[in-house]
Amino acid sequence: MDRVESLLKRPKAYGNIDGTGELGMGFMCLAFAPLIWLQLHTPKDSIWNQKYVLFIWVGLMVAMIYFGTRAIKNHITYPRTGFVAYRKQNRIWTAIVASVVSALSVVGLVLAAHSHRHIVMPVFFIGLFFAAGYVFGIARSGGVNALFRWKWVVVLAQVIGSLLIALLPEDLSAALAYGPSVPAGFSASSAGAFLLWLILYGTLLLISGAISFSLYLLHTQSPTEEANEPANADVQ
Amino acid sequence: MNRQTQTFNELDRVIHEPGRLMIVALLFAIDQCDFLYLQHETEMNKGTLSSHLSRLEEAGYVEVEKTYRGKVPQTLLSLTASGREAFQRYRKKLKKAL
Numbered sequence: 001m002d003r004v005e006s007l008l009k010r011p012k013a014y015g016n017i018d019g020t021g022e023l024g025m026g027f028m029c030l031a032f033a034p035l036i037w038l039q040l041h042t043p044k045d046s047i048w049n050q051k052y053v054l055f056i057w058v059g060l061m062v063a064m065i066y067f068g069t070r071a072i073k074n075h076i077t078y079p080r081t082g083f084v085a086y087r088k089q090n091r092i093w094t095a096i097v098a099s100v101v102s103a104l105s106v107v108g109l110v111l112a113a114h115s116h117r118h119i120v121m122p123v124f125f126i127g128l129f130f131a132a133g134y135v136f137g138i139a140r141s142g143g144v145n146a147l148f149r150w151k152w153v154v155v156l157a158q159v160i161g162s163l164l165i166a167l168l169p170e171d172l173s174a175a176l177a178y179g180p181s182v183p184a185g186f187s188a189s190s191a192g193a194f195l196l197w198l199i200l201y202g203t204l205l206l207i208s209g210a211i212s213f214s215l216y217l218l219h220t221q222s223p224t225e226e227a228n229e230p231a232n233a234d235v236q
Numbered sequence: 237m238n239r240q241t242q243t244f245n246e247l248d249r250v251i252h253e254p255g256r257l258m259i260v261a262l263l264f265a266i267d268q269c270d271f272l273y274l275q276h277e278t279e280m281n282k283g284t285l286s287s288h289l290s291r292l293e294e295a296g297y298v299e300v301e302k303t304y305r306g307k308v309p310q311t312l313l314s315l316t317a318s319g320r321e322a323f324q325r326y327r328k329k330l331k332k333a334l
Binding site: 004007008009010011012014078079081082083084085086087088220 | 257258261262264265266267268269270271272273274275276277305308310312327330
């Protein structure tokens with residue numbers, strides 16, 4: 001019975017077998033970082049602080065991630081290990097959960113930044129929160145499998161990195177974000193710490209995605225033209 | 237004959253075969269996939285996988301669609317509504333029997 005249940009979970013893990021999920025997330029974090037840096041370091045009426053620029057930036061980012069992922073899947077993953085179309089119901093739930101988790105983390109950051117406690121600590125908690133999300137991803141793709149064990153090092157790096165950023169002297173993190181456009185309610189140190197965390201998290205995810213992708217290429221054979229054709233003519 | 241043995245005897249024989257059970261379980265979690273994906277996940281050779289698929293198709297549990305991805309022929313496979321129902325029934329009965 002357990003074998004049947006584990007088989008039911010396998011297609012979910014297949015979605016990120018090539019590391020495209022991590023590559024996409026990492027790219028998103030690293031693409032957000034320069035925009036935030038520009039927003040902080042330019043006057044409030046500059047082009048970088050206009051709302052439409054944020055929408056264009058996000059739109060371009062999403063398009064690049066979407067088409068990049070599709071290109072990898074269509075040209076590398078599907079010809080090597082096969083094509084899978086997921087049930088729409090599952091995709092909708094995944095999108096809803098991801099949106100709620102992201103929204104809650106942003107609200108958490110804003111609330112924490114407005115509180116009078118240590119202003120950089122929220123970054124540590126956001127780091128823990130996203131590390132937990134990464135752990136969930138490992139569990140989904142078979143964390144006990146030896147092929148995925150190295151990902152626990154990434155989790156450790158995420159937690160330690162977030163802690164180190166939270167422990168940085170405030171003037172050091174403030175130096176990164178010191179500018180004319182620090183949003184109301186945020187200090188330059190919290191904005192700087194958040195910027196550093198985005199760069200750290202994005203870099204770690206890109207590295208993780210690149211390792212996943214390399215391991216995928218290493219452990220799968222490149223396709224042959226007839227690989228997808230069943231030998232038995234009965235299957236019509 | 238005790239109740240457990242009776243429940244085992246009532247299990248759908250088409251699905252109960254380990255190879256076909258693997259195929260149906262994998263297809264149950266998705267909308268559709270190609271032949272290569274099933275081959276990769278089940279680690280069966282083409283001939284064995286084809287014969288299992290033929291048996292499932294005969295039973296009306298699997299739908300096979302021949303198409304092309306660009307210029308490459310592609311065999312798309314999905315579970316039919318009756319295949320989904322049969323697998324759900326099978327899971328329930330297996331849980332009951334265990």
